[in-house]
Amino acid sequence: GAGVSQSPSNKVTEKGKDVELRCDPISGHTALYWYRQSLGQGLEFLIYFQGNSAPDKSGLPSDRFFAERPEGSVSTLTIQRTQQEDSAVYLCASSSRGTQSYEQYFGPGTRLTVT
Amino acid sequence: GQQVMQIPQYQHVQEGEDFTTYCNSSTTLSNIQWYKQRPGGHPVFLIQLVKSGEVKKQKRLTFQFGEAKKNSSLHITATQTTDVGTYFCAGASGSARQLTFGSGTQLTVLP
Numbered sequence: 001g002a003g004v005s006q007s008p009s010n011k012v013t014e015k016g017k018d019v020e021l022r023c024d025p026i027s028g029h030t031a032l033y034w035y036r037q038s039l040g041q042g043l044e045f046l047i048y049f050q051g052n053s054a055p056d057k058s059g060l061p062s063d064r065f066f067a068e069r070p071e072g073s074v075s076t077l078t079i080q081r082t083q084q085e086d087s088a089v090y091l092c093a094s095s096s097r098g099t100q101s102y103e104q105y106f107g108p109g110t111r112l113t114v115t
Numbered sequence: 116g117q118q119v120m121q122i123p124q125y126q127h128v129q130e131g132e133d134f135t136t137y138c139n140s141s142t143t144l145s146n147i148q149w150y151k152q153r154p155g156g157h158p159v160f161l162i163q164l165v166k167s168g169e170v171k172k173q174k175r176l177t178f179q180f181g182e183a184k185k186n187s188s189l190h191i192t193a194t195q196t197t198d199v200g201t202y203f204c205a206g207a208s209g210s211a212r213q214l215t216f217g218s219g220t221q222l223t224v225l226p
Contacts, residue, residue, distance in 0.1 A: 031212050042203065042218040043158070056213055091157060095212070102212055103148060104205075106157040 004107035006092050012113045013082055021077045021110045025094030032075050033093045033104060034067055043091065049075060082114045117142050119206050121217030129225050134191040136220035138204035146207050147180055147187045148214065153200040161189075194224045 005024045013019050025032050034046040045059040052072040060067070064082075069075040079086055089111050093104035118141040128134050138147065146165045150158040162171055164180035164187060171178045177190045187204055201221045205214040 033213070035216075040221075043216040045213065045215070048213050050212065093158075102146070102207060102214070103160040103163060104150075104158075104214065105160065108157055 004092055004094055004105050006090075006107040006110050008110060009108065010111045010113075012115060015084060015114055016081055018078060018080045019082055019112065021079075021090050021112070023075045023077070023092030023094075023107060025073065025075070025092070026096075026105055027073075029094035029096050029105070030072070031095045031102070032069060033095075034075070034077050035091045035093065036061075036088045037091055037109070038088045046077070046090075079112075082112075084114050087112055087114045117206070117208055117215045119204060119215045119217040121204055121220055123220055124218065125221050125223070127223045127225060128194050130196060131193050134194050134198070134222055136189050136202050136204075136222075138187045138189075138206075138217050140185045140206045140215075142185070142208055144184050144206040145209055147184075148205045148207075149178060149187075149189055150203045150205060150216075151200050152203065152219070156200075158203060191222075194222070196224050196226055198222060199224050 007022045032049040035043040037043050047067045048056045049069045052069050064080045067077045089109040091109045093106045095102050095104045120139045122137050148163045149161040151161055152158045162178050167184050168182045169180040175192045179188045201219040203219045204217040207214050
């Protein structure tokens, strides 16, 4: 595709429910990143995939958060038993296998609201 | 772990004034990137700096990477209303593909 796409664009869910967020990276990009951004705040790193493996899961806030990228392209971020503090914009980014240039291309984000 | 500090958090300027945001890392960086996020939008890549002391220009924007590769700055000359947004620096260490983002500087340009 022309850019990184994410779905849904908005999600309102009740506390305690599970949600699944999807990211379609730019075709051919091997690296994929998930970030979380609360209103007016910076980007909080969640997880990074290289292909279908996740070398760095250190940013996942709790064991309620799970991400996968089974075929090295599309990725899903699942949040189980959502809490109000999970409300934020979840951003996905991808980058290509370059030598020094690791610029990240961001998707439009999924705005999650937990009521 | 690596930390990237960015100041100021907020900056209001009159249109035509200059603007600078500063970024400092707790560790030596292999490269630093700058992103711009318009209100309601997502971060968009602006530039990458790799070499010690490197200076790059994009029209009214000037980017610098410190000699020690631990700090960077973005300077905008004669701001315009189209410059409004939040500017983030993001640093990488070694061969790591992961970026650590600064907290951002939110720029408001008053007409």
